[in-house]
Amino acid sequence: MREKILALLLAREGEFVSGEELSKVLGISRAGVWKHISHLREEGYRIESQTRLGHRLARNSGPLNKYVLGHNLGTAKIGREFVVRHEVSSTNEVAKELARAGAEDGTAVVAETQSGGRGRRGRQWLSPQGGIWLSVILRPGVGLKDVASYTLLTGVAVAAAINKVTGLKAGIKWPNDILIRDKKVGGILAEVFGEWQAVDFLVIGIGVNANLGEQDLPPGVMATSLALEAGQPVLPVELIQNILRELERLEQLLLAGKLSEVLAEWRSLAVCLNCTVVVKEHKEEWPAESVDIAADGALIVKTADNRLVKLYSGEVSLRGPAAITILTSFLCSYCKPFFIN
Ligand code: BT5
Numbered sequence: 001m002r003e004k005i006l007a008l009l010l011a012r013e014g015e016f017v018s019g020e021e022l023s024k025v026l027g028i029s030r031a032g033v034w035k036h037i038s039h040l041r042e043e044g045y046r047i048e049s050q051t052r053l054g055h056r057l058a059r060n061s062g063p064l065n066k067y068v069l070g071h072n073l074g075t076a077k078i079g080r081e082f083v084v085r086h087e088v089s090s091t092n093e094v095a096k097e098l099a100r101a102g103a104e105d106g107t108a109v110v111a112e113t114q115s116g117g118r119g120r121r122g123r124q125w126l127s128p129q130g131g132i133w134l135s136v137i138l139r140p141g142v143g144l145k146d147v148a149s150y151t152l153l154t155g156v157a158v159a160a161a162i163n164k165v166t167g168l169k170a171g172i173k174w175p176n177d178i179l180i181r182d183k184k185v186g187g188i189l190a191e192v193f194g195e196w197q198a199v200d201f202l203v204i205g206i207g208v209n210a211n212l213g214e215q216d217l218p219p220g221v222m223a224t225s226l227a228l229e230a231g232q233p234v235l236p237v238e239l240i241q242n243i244l245r246e247l248e249r250l251e252q253l254l255l256a257g258k259l260s261e262v263l264a265e266w267r268s269l270a271v272c273l274n275c276t277v278v279v280k281e282h283k284e285e286w287p288a289e290s291v292d293i294a295a296d297g298a299l300i301v302k303t304a305d306n307r308l309v310k311l312y313s314g315e316v317s318l319r320g321p322a323a324i325t326i327l328t329s330f331l332c333s334y335c336k337p338f339f340i341n
């Protein structure tokens with residue numbers, strides 16, 4: 001019943017809905033309506049009640065849940081199903097289990113905190129309350145060679161959504177870092193499950209330090225949050241919805257054979273093209289100049305002796321044949337050779 005009341009208030013967000021109307025539509029007494037409204041307030045929703053007018057839900061108030069996230073989302077596939085949890089070990093893990101159990105293409109998993117948030121190669125991703133910890137299940141029906149574009153398009157989706165919602169200037173550092181003023185504000189962990197020729201599903205994990213304070217950021221890392229950069233909190237629902245809308249738009253471009261348009265957007269958001277970088281590959285390190293992004297997601301760099309080299313980065317879990325991992329670290333900071341790891 002509480003969820004039904006919430007859905008009705010959400011449908012008329014910002015407007016008063018009378019107690020009489022609620023009790024009629026739901027077939028419960030006015031006292032019953034009051035009881036549920038009080039519970040919703042206890043759960044954190046900001047609901048204003050006025051004797052003659054009724055009840056009004058403030059925009060973007062209350063904890064994240066599938067009703068609030070799905071309200072006015074407007075996508076055809078991504079986020080049609082939401083799984084929202086208070087705390088999980090990792091949204092990517094939850095998404096993987098759900099996908100194995102048959103969850104739909106586009107299902108989104110959101111958690112308020114993660115106790116075991118993961119970066120690439122087993123690195124830790126700090127995920128306290130206030131951040132956006134999101135994973136999306138995709139079943140694009142493509143082969144392994146086509147999935148690298150998903151890390152790229154996710155970077156575009158996240159940076160574009162941040163810029164739209166906050167007016168800040170977030171950029172992408174290849175392959176998966178979202179930076180603002182050279183500091184990491186978000187990261188992407190795309191994982192692939194399936195076999196060589198037929199990918200079963202992808203789990204696209206997205207972490208954004210939305211409303212984290214200084215004290216919540218990982219120590220010793222060049223990191224920041226949107227709230228710190230903008231000087232005010234951001235609305236998590238708005239940001240998540242915009243990320244999902246952008247993901248859908250970009251995936252549609254990709255599936256329509258318009259990868260070149262996705263790449264053009266990627267280039268326009270890249271923080272380090274045509275700059276000096278240090279490539280760290282296995283135990284070797286060498287300087288190069290980043291030149292472009294390739295259709296297969298590789299970064300193209302020019303070596304000191306003018307050779308063009310493609311760099312790949314990614315982690316791939318495969319069922320069937322032995323798991324493969326192609327690892328290359330590409331490190332850069334605004335056109336100066338610079339190490340971060
Ligand atoms: C990433 O890895 O940047 C991918 C992060 C993906 C996180 C999302 S959250 C939802 C989903 N569920 C998960 O479990 N993961 C995904 P990588 O490039 O390996 O960067 C990891 C490094 O970033 C760490 O070694 C730290 O140095 C740094 N780091 C950790 N937590 C951070 C944070 N909250 N903000 C900025 N940097 C952080």
